[in-house]
Amino acid sequence: MQSIKGLRWLTVVLVTSMVIMGCGGDEGTDETTTTAAAGGEMTGEVEVFSWWTGGGEAAGLEAMIGVFATEDPGIEFVNSAVAGGAGTNARAVLASRLQANDPPDSWQGHAGWELIGTYVAADQIESLNFLYDQEGWLDVMPETLIPLISKDGDIYSVPVNIHRANVLWANPTVLADAGIDMPESFDDFVTALQTLKDGGMDAPLAMGEQWTSMHLFETVLLATLGPDDYNALWDGSGSWDEAGVTTALENFATLLDFTNSDASALSWQDAGQLVIDGSAAFNVMGDWQEGFFREIGSVPQEGYTWAPVPGTGGNFQFLSDSFVLAKNAPHRDEAIAWLTVAGSREGQDAFNPVKGSIPARNDGDRSLYGEYLLSAMDDWASNTVVGSLTHGVVANDSWKSEIDTALGLFMQSRDVAAFQTALVAAAAASPNE
C-alpha cells in the first residue's frame, strides 16, 4: 500500500500548507492613467507612486497633476497609488519593487530621515542639489529646513506641503468659563490642566490612539529641551541618558495623567471632537486637525483656538510630504519635469489649499489660504524649523519603530527609568546614518 502512504503524506503536506497560509490578504494596486494632451516639447511618461487614494490628499495631487498637464502636456502621468494602512501597504509594495529593480520614477514620502534612512541608505534615490540650484529653491525655503531634509550636504526630496506638528488646540468657551488664558509655558500648561481637573473635568487633555501619544511626546521633548538639544538627540551629538531627557519624560508622564482613559480607542478626529464638544479643553495634534474642525462646521476663534504647544513658541515642528527621484529612473527627464512642477509656486499653490496645508516655499499666494494657514505661513517664514519624530523627519524608520515600542511599553508601565533606558538603546542600535 505504498501509494496510499504517499497520498497520505501529500494530504499532510497540503493540509499543513493550507493551515499555514490561513487567510491571506490581497493588496490592490490602483493604477489610473491621466493622459495629457499631446503637443508639448517632452513626450513620454512618468510613473509616480503614492498612497494618496482619497480625501484632500488625492484631490490635492489631482490639482497638481492638472498644473503638470499644462506645463508639460506631452508627458503622460501614471498615478500608481496603493491604498490602505496610512501608507504601510504602499511602502511594502514599494520595497518589493525596489528589491526587484523595478522602481517607479518618483515616489511620495515624508521629507527627512524616513526617506533618507531607508532609500539613501539603500542607494535608491538621487541627490537633487542640481534641481534646487537650477530652480532657486534655496532662496524661497527656510534656511533651517534644508539640513533636516539633507544628508552630507545632499538634498534628497522636494517637499510639496508643510504641516505643523506642535499645535495646541483648545476650546475657547471652556477656557473662558474656567478663567484660563491660552498657556505659553509648560508650567502654565500644567497649572491650567490642574485647574480644569479640580473644576470637575476628568480629562482636560484629549488624546487618541498610540501614535497620537508619540505626537504628544515629541512636542513635550521639544518644549523641555529647546530646539538645539532636541536636534542634538537626532544628529548624534546629544545623548539620550542626560537629565534633560529625564525631565522631558517626567513632563510627558505628568501630561498623561490629564488624558482620557479611553484614548487608545479613539482616532485623532475623535480626540479633536472632544475639544469641540467641550468634553476636553485641549488637544495636541498636527494642523490637519484644523481641516477636520472646518469639515464639521466649527468656526475659528469661536469653536476652537490654537497656539504653539506650551514651551515651543518660536519653533515650527514640521513634517512634509515630498517626492524623490529614483536612481536609474526609467523616465528620468520626465521625472525631473514632474519634480520641477512639484516644487514650483504654481504646483504648491494648487496642492496646498485643497490639502489644507501650507507651501514649503515662502512665496505662496496668500489670498488662497484661510486664517489658520496664514498664521502658519507667517511662523514658517520666521520661526526656527525643527523636525517631527512621529511623521518621519528626525529619525529613520527603524529607530522610530523602536521608540514606538518603548513608548507603548511605557504607556503600560509608566516606568520613566525603563523608558529612558529603552530610548538610549534604540538610539544606539539604529542611529541616523
Added chain:
Amino acid sequence: MQATGTERGTRLSRKPRLNPVRMKGGAGLLLLLPSILAVLVFVYGFIGWTARVSVSKWKGLLPDYTFVGLDNYKNLAADPRFAIDVRNTAIFTVVFVLGCLFIGLGLAMLLDKGIRAEGFYRSLFLFPMAISFIVTGVVWRWLMNPAVGDRASGLNLLFENVGLDALVNRWHTTPTWGIAAVALPAVWQMSGYTMAIYLAGLRAVPEGLREAARVDGADEWQVYRRVVLPLLRPVTLSALIILGHISLKVFDLIIALAGKQVALDVPSIYMWTTTFDGYFFGRGASIGIVLLVSVAVLVIPYLWYTLRNEAEQ
C-alpha cells in the same frame, strides 16, 4: 515513488487491470503535480527562505544575509514587547477557545433536543462565521466603546440604561486584561461554527446507545456525562485544533478593533510592524518562524493521529 511505477506496478501485481488504487495513485499524482510544485515553491520554499532570513542580520531595505546564528531568537526571548505578545496570546487563546467550546457545545445540545425551527436557529448561530474578522472588529469597536458617563455608547450605554451599571467596563482598554475583551468578538464569531461541529458529533451518537443507558436507569445528566460526552472527544479535539491555530495567528481582528498598540500586541502584529514599519527583516522573520513552530506543534500531532486512524480503518 509511484509516479513512474504505473507500468512496473501493473506488471508486478497479480490482477493488473483490476487495481483501481494504483491507477488512481498515478493519475491523481499527475493531477496534483501543478499544485504540489506551487506549494513546494510558494509555501515550503518561502518557509525555508524565512528561516534563512531569521538567522541573518537583515535590517533596512536591502537584504543582508550575514549569518548571526540564533541572535534574533535570543533577542526575542529578552524582548519585553515579545513577552507581552506571548502573555496576550495566552490570555486570548484561553478565553477564545474555552468560550467557543462551552458556548458551541451548549448550543449544540439545545438544538439536538429537537427544538422547533431548528434549521433557522442553526443558520442564525452559524451566520457570524460568514463575516470576516475585519468587519467583526469594526462592529465590535463600536459595541465595546470604552467611554463611560456622558460619552458612553454601545454596550456600556445599554448596561447603563437597563440598570446593569456593574457591567459597565473599559473593555479592551482595561490594563493588562484588555486582550480578553478582544477575544469576546472572536467567541461571538466562531462559537456558531463550534456548535455546527458538535451538532454533527451529537447526531453521530447512535440513539441506541442513549436508549440502552436509559434502560439501564441512567438519568439525562448521566446519559450526557457517561455516554455522549466521551463519544464527542474526537470532535472536541478537532474543534480545539481549528480554534487553537486561529487564535495563534489572530491579526485582523485586533487591527480592526484596536489598531496598532503595544498593550494589545500579539506576535503576528509585532512581526508586521517590525518588518514593514521598522525594516527589521531578521527579527520579523524570526517571529514568523516562532509562530510557525507553535502552530506546527499544535497541528502536526493531530494530523498524524487522524491519518493513522483513517489508515487503520
